[in-house]
């Protein structure tokens with residue numbers, strides 16, 4: 452069985468973070484493992500509290516995983532401070548981990564801050580160096596470059612700018628636009644538009660987590676990065692289209708849509 456590891460935060464409401472990642476990996480037939488960076492008390496209306504693990508404990512989690520069941524791919528999501536980011540980059544290098552997807556999670560869909568202000572630079576200097584693909588959404592790409600995105604041309608400009616200091620694949624997600632849901636996959640001046648129709652659904656809690664863990668799942672199966680992104684886009688589109696409606700705020704997706712459970 453192919454194996455994938457998520458290094459991310461726990462979402463008590465089950466829609467984002469570790470829970471979204473493990474659901475995605477499982478539904479796609481991949482054996483999922485997790486190293487938890489923080490516990491969040493969270494629901495569809497917001498994040499009520501965050502409890503970070505210590506850097507030492509995160510190191511221990513990663514040692515336990517890498518010395519036993521070696522993952523075929525790794526997805527990194529919410530990492531709330533610079534010390535935790537440093538541990539991850541050190542351990543991924545030490546174990547020579549492959550197929551690394553970094554989702555630079557900064558703010559939740561509900562608007563809560565999930566990363567300390569000072570940690571952005573460490574993300575650049577440490578985690579981007581080991582990543583094969585990074586998956587910023589529009590606000591994250593704006594925060595990373597200081598440039599605003601109002602159009603498709605701006606998406607290309609900002610991807611180019613990120614490409615000046617990151618030489619892997621950049622998937623700039625267009626989900627926050629209301630016109631469509633086209634994402635831009637960019638590397639070394641090569642642009643691939645991953646087409647998507649905007650789906651009218653307020654329940655988009657966990658979209659970024661689900662997409663990045665689907666990419667990691669397909670990478671674990673042996674697909675290359677562009678193939679994995681296309682397949683993951685199909686998965687996220689189905690999960691949003693299934694229109695699950697749970698909770699009082701921005702509800703979660705139906706990760707089980709491929710199993711036909713959307714009619715349950």
Ligand SMILES: Nc1ncnc2c1ncn2[C@@H]1O[C@H](COP(=O)(O)OP(=O)(O)O)[C@@H](O)[C@H]1O
Nearest residue numbers: 588624625626627632648649650658659662687
């Ligand atoms: N309303 C929507 N309709 C169709 N696709 C969407 C919608 N919202 C998000 N997506 C897609 O979901 C994926 C995750 O994007 P996004 O929501 O921007 O990430 P994040 O959760 O990091 O903000 C992207 O492929 C994006 O295009």
Ligand SMILES: Cc1ncc(COP(=O)(O)O)c(N)n1
Nearest residue numbers: 460467468559560656657658
């Ligand atoms: C633990 C955790 N990780 C990531 C997200 C971001 O997900 P989203 O942007 O879809 O709210 C989240 N809300 N919680």
